[in-house]
Amino acid sequence: MNLKYPKYHFIKTGYIKNCQVCNSNKIHKILDLGYQPLCDSLLTEEMLKQPEMTYPLRMMWCENCTNVQIDYCVDGKIVYAPTYPYRSGITKELAVYQKNISKSVIEKYNLKPEDLVIDVGSNDGTLLSGFKKEGLKILGVEPTNIAKIAKKNGITTVQSFFDIKTSKIIKKKYGLASVIITTNTFAHMQTLGEFIMGAYNLLKKDGVFINETHYLLDVINGGQFDTIYHEHLRTYSLKSLITLFKPYDFTITDVERGDRYGGNIRIHATKGKGRKVSKKVKELLELEEKFGLDKLETYEKFASRVKKARIKFMNFLISSKMKNKTIVGNSSPGRCSTLLNYYGIDTELIPYLAEQPTSLKLGMYSPGKHIPVVNNQRLINEQPDYVVLMAWHYAKPIMEQLKARGLKSDFIIPLPDFKIVKNSEV
Ligand SMILES: [Zn+2]
Numbered sequence: 001m002n003l004k005y006p007k008y009h010f011i012k013t014g015y016i017k018n019c020q021v022c023n024s025n026k027i028h029k030i031l032d033l034g035y036q037p038l039c040d041s042l043l044t045e046e047m048l049k050q051p052e053m054t055y056p057l058r059m060m061w062c063e064n065c066t067n068v069q070i071d072y073c074v075d076g077k078i079v080y081a082p083t084y085p086y087r088s089g090i091t092k093e094l095a096v097y098q099k100n101i102s103k104s105v106i107e108k109y110n111l112k113p114e115d116l117v118i119d120v121g122s123n124d125g126t127l128l129s130g131f132k133k134e135g136l137k138i139l140g141v142e143p144t145n146i147a148k149i150a151k152k153n154g155i156t157t158v159q160s161f162f163d164i165k166t167s168k169i170i171k172k173k174y175g176l177a178s179v180i181i182t183t184n185t186f187a188h189m190q191t192l193g194e195f196i197m198g199a200y201n202l203l204k205k206d207g208v209f210i211n212e213t214h215y216l217l218d219v220i221n222g223g224q225f226d227t228i229y230h231e232h233l234r235t236y237s238l239k240s241l242i243t244l245f246k247p248y249d250f251t252i253t254d255v256e257r258g259d260r261y262g263g264n265i266r267i268h269a270t271k272g273k274g275r276k277v278s279k280k281v282k283e284l285l286e287l288e289e290k291f292g293l294d295k296l297e298t299y300e301k302f303a304s305r306v307k308k309a310r311i312k313f314m315n316f317l318i319s320s321k322m323k324n325k326t327i328v329g330n331s332s333p334g335r336c337s338t339l340l341n342y343y344g345i346d347t348e349l350i351p352y353l354a355e356q357p358t359s360l361k362l363g364m365y366s367p368g369k370h371i372p373v374v375n376n377q378r379l380i381n382e383q384p385d386y387v388v389l390m391a392w393h394y395a396k397p398i399m400e401q402l403k404a405r406g407l408k409s410d411f412i413i414p415l416p417d418f419k420i421v422k423n424s425e426v
Contacts, residue, residue: 003164003201005193006247011233013075013190020192020234021244024064027071030299031225031306033057037367038079039229039337044364052368057338059228066293067240068216074230076161076190080143093397095126097260098183102130105179109208111136115178118170118202120162120195121185122147125155139174141166163191167198176204183212184261187232196248206274209250211267216240217291218263220298223416225306225342226335227261237293238284241267254278262393305417310343312418317349326384327412329353330398332361332373336390339414341368353390354379380406386420388412399426 008023018025035054043052056072105111113135119128122140132138132155140150140157147159160166180199189195199209216237219227227235236244242252253275254268292298320327329336332353340350346369354376355361361373379387379402387402387409389395395413403426411421 003197005197007193009193009196009244009247011073011190011192013073016069016071016073019062019065019067020069021067021236021240022062022065024062026063027069028061028063028296028299029058029071030061030068031059031228031303033059033225033228033338033342036229036338036341038074039231039334039367040079041367042332042361042364042373043367043370048365048370054368055230057228057230059225061296061299062240063294063296065240065243066216066237066288067243068219068235068237069233070228070230072230073190073233076188079188079231093394094260098127099130101127101181101183102134105181105210106131106134106136109179111178113137116175118177118180120180120182120199122150122155122157125150125153125157127181127183128155129153137174139170139177141170161191162198163194164198164201167201171202177202177207178204179208179210181210181212184214186211186213187234187236190233192244196245196250200248200250200271203271205272207271208253208275209269209271211241211269212258212260212264214261215257215263215265217265217288217293218257220293220302221291222262223302223305223309224262225302226339226415229334229338231334236265237288238265238267238281239288239293241265242281242285245269251275251277252281255280255284257284259393309415309418313412313414314343314345316412316418316420317345320386321349325386326382327386327388328379328382328384329371329388329390330376330379330402331355331389331391332359332366333391337367339390340366340371345369345371347371350388352378354387376402379409383407384409386410386412388414390414395421 011020036057037054055074058071060071061068116137117131118139120141122142123146125140128138128140140155141162142157143161147157150157214227216235250269251273252267253270256266258264329350352372352374355373357375364373392413392415399411410423413419
């Protein structure tokens with residue numbers, strides 16, 4: 001089988017001149033977020049004695065396919081070092097969400113126990129555990145040491161990057177898959193062509209490659225500049241995803257929208273042309289056009305909203321400090337690194353970020369601004385005046401949980417627009 005892909009679907013480390021999706025050179029700069037460290041490279045106390053690497057972080061837009069991308073690619077081997085701290089089972093909301101995916105997929109494609117489902121970027125195996133429970137054959141592919149946690153939990157996992165070579169090894173050992181799922185990985189990888197061809201190689205005829213990623217329309221509509229970081233090489237529109245799959249023998253047969261990561265898109269790419277295309281594909285393309293994802297001025301408006309939100313937030317932070325109010329942060333998702341570094345917030349303005357007692361980030365320091373990550377019991381003990389919700393896309397459940405634990409502070413939601421929520425309103 002010919003497993004060749006276009007050369008430009010291998011994103012080289014360093015400066016990126018052309019569109020990563022369609023290779024066009026009609027690229028516009030939307031927002032310059034300065035030099036930033038890798039958002040998930042938290043530091044230990046020991047590491048604070050050493051220099052810290054930063055890289056350019058600029059948000060660019062392709063006029064041809066409407067892909068949004070950054071124009072500097074950090075080597076994936078540095079970004080996804082084996083110590084990469086993310087663990088999907090860690091938030092309850094996410095675990096429930098991932099388990100629900102299995103139900104809808106099994107039903108939609110009428111999957112039977114003999115069907116193999118593969119999750120690429122499977123983390124601790126939370127998503128696959130839903131399929132396992134229903135009796136299906138499962139396999140996780142995960143490059144980081146989190147694979148070991150998954151294996152301990154009884155999820156068969158190959159610890160490896162996913163590419164054509166890995167797909168051949170898996171095919172030999174486990175056979176062909178009916179469904180390959182990947183959530184929150186497709187924006188990240190340099191090896192786009194390898195990934196897509198690897199999935200193609202591993203799928204049965206009419207097998208489906210389900211791909212969930214954060215969605216450009218929600219990012220732009222929601223002023224969510226904090227989804228721009230080095231891990232996210234690209235932010236896709238449906239139009240750009242269709243463009244991406246054009247050189248391959250895949251058909252985008254369905255699309256869904258959800259609210260994960262502050263707005264996500266899930267596409268179903270079928271191997272070959274054997275499935276009917278849902279009318280939702282055409283409808284969403286029309287919505288993107290209506291919204292103006294194909295127009296530069298849409299992105300210019302986005303940039304000016306982001307700049308205003310920053311000034312408003314900093315103004316509040318500094319004036320509250322002048323009045324001796326205490327303001328701390330809650331949770332430390334990767335995305336808050338972009339916000340803290342772009343806004344210019346250090347420990348003098350926000351002395352700590354509170355995390356769940358089970359977080360692997362406890363005792364570490366945020367990249368760039370070195371804000372310590374502490375056990376969230378401290379919030380309850382200290383009752384600060386304001387708690388800034390860094391995971392603002394989960395604001396409601398987080399506020400409810402903290403209040404239920406006895407927190408009396410008011411909350412700050414930084415995005416999409418700066419907002420104060422009184423404790424009594426939760
Ligand atoms: Zn493009």
